[in-house]
Amino acid sequence: MTQTFDRTALFTLARDLLTGGGLPPEKAETVAELLIQTDEIGVTTHGISMVSYYLPELAKDLMTKEGTHAVLADNKVTLLWDGNYLPGHWVMTRALDTCMERAAEYGMAAMAIRRSHHIGCLSALTRIAADKGYVCYIATSDPSGQWVAPYGGCEPLLTPNPWAVGYPGRDHPVLIDTCASITTLSKVREHINSGTEFAHPWMLDGTGHATTDPTVINQTPKGSILPVGGADHGHKGFAMGLMVEMLTQALAGHGRVEAPTRWGANVFLQVMDPEAFGGREAFVAQVEHLNEACRNSRPIDAARPVRIPGDRAASAASRSTSGGIALPDEVLTRIRTCAAEAGLAFPDPL
């Protein structure tokens, strides 16, 4: 079940919760705006509901409230920042602005970021650059986490390692947002909370057997999430995971060597201007030619036509604009509790 809400009311609630948690107004507004944009594109696992995870981090000073990132290296087209565990949405907004400016000048730019706090929904970020005509790639890992085993091994050593790429299409951007593991830690926790199992063997128990049981991550020896490709061809997902750890930690010169124990995000961000290669018009023509061929191709199930990543986000964004933002019950329960604890009124549904 979902209920629908006015955008401004949700934004105000998110902002007030964050300022109530001690975040200065400018940072709170930036984070709240991106969380609401995330709900608008339908990724409600990473929208306003994240506030319930951020407030305890603010309370424990594990999410930095004041100050700014440090620029550790700036070579014009390559940069290295230290995010100082500041709110990831705020750090990424600045990182995107910088990389888009540089890409406009030099054709492309890339940045490695160490020690950001959680950066939220990747496609809400790549969408900002794609909407302005850029190709935007973001990968992130958390060097404090170990949830995915190397292919052929039993011990979890990597994070799920999400990566996303957004780029312009004819009507709306293509928004690829995926990760190097078959499923995410959120999905594992959802299954554990609801007492259900995965439909496919997407987990690995601590002795190396593929299983549908999400609780293996809480057992001893500790189980893990299988890499993309699973028991069958998981060397491909493992390779992808290694690549994300390299881009986000090795290029950042900070990661598992330092063995941080707090929730954090290492990030690799790259922005490219198609104008600096074969031109924007030619770029969009090629993208849309393939997209249309895919959308119009014969589906396996007539009721489920082929979709391009970003199509669903575009529909959700359009519904949110016309009819308000739909939030599911589990998000509402979580955020209502936050509001009650902060003594803030919860908006009425539309």
Next chain:
Amino acid sequence: MTQTFDRTALFTLARDLLTGGGLPPEKAETVAELLIQTDEIGVTTHGISMVSYYLPELAKDLMTKEGTHAVLADNKVTLLWDGNYLPGHWVMTRALDTCMERAAEYGMAAMAIRRSHHIGCLSALTRIAADKGYVCYIATSDPSGQWVAPYGGCEPLLTPNPWAVGYPGRDHPVLIDTCASITTLSKVREHINSGTEFAHPWMLDGTGHATTDPTVINQTPKGSILPVGGADHGHKGFAMGLMVEMLTQALAGHGRVEAPTRWGANVFLQVMDPEAFGGREAFVAQVEHLNEACRNSRPIDAARPVRIPGDRAASAASRSTSGGIALPDEVLTRIRTCAAEAGLAFPDPL
């Protein structure tokens, strides 16, 4: 069965076969050298045996013999080349040299290439840059090919879309070399030729059923190779495939819109200098920390410890240096025929 040969003898044979096919000596030497390096790292499917595919292309003037690539755009850190269907190894050697020079100056560089001929084994190419301390990413697609269906669809519309990334480790580079489909067209053809089936349902028949039968690609309606993740989570491989088509064709401003019908390769190449981010020493420290944790982790099967991509290539390279290059029977049969047809002596095994 394999037989082992002297490096110089194989190089000379490859070069003489290519010059015999009409390729000028400098180009033939460059292609031959890379083919032998590919055999040296154990990727014998893409080594000297490729000559048997290249000779007919040279004979039909589908692989260009004379002249050079055209520089369509040069913005210092971003470039666009037209490969003019010249031998891909030759084009890529020049592209790598250019991107490494630019990366040394600007921190990173990227190039899109349209209309190259086949570029061979990607990790033989990324290895060149990784050995010099760079991070090197290469993706390639062939806009004339349709072998992989979009996830949820029955019609093959994409190529397998290989991508590779090479980067420095402590003793030898990490060489990730994979693709967006579960398996490759070469493997499909091997199974068809030997009358065998895949161990897992890695193919999709023309009506959308997953199958182990490789012959579906020759049936009507035409079957396809499943994307990474297969019937289960193939949306991840489909997303990867779209990304490779975007990088190689949309950025190059040339691809499926032009509907080429000859064997060709569109390429995206990027080189990054870790020195322009967090530094080379810190880079290698992070890479090797994770690599060692993976190699030393508890394996599922004690007889098969976890390997890092590139470990096998490094062992093969070392064996090739000390004991000569090992070629399997199917390669020997193919290349012996070429030698006989060209009236060239075939070297004796060591």
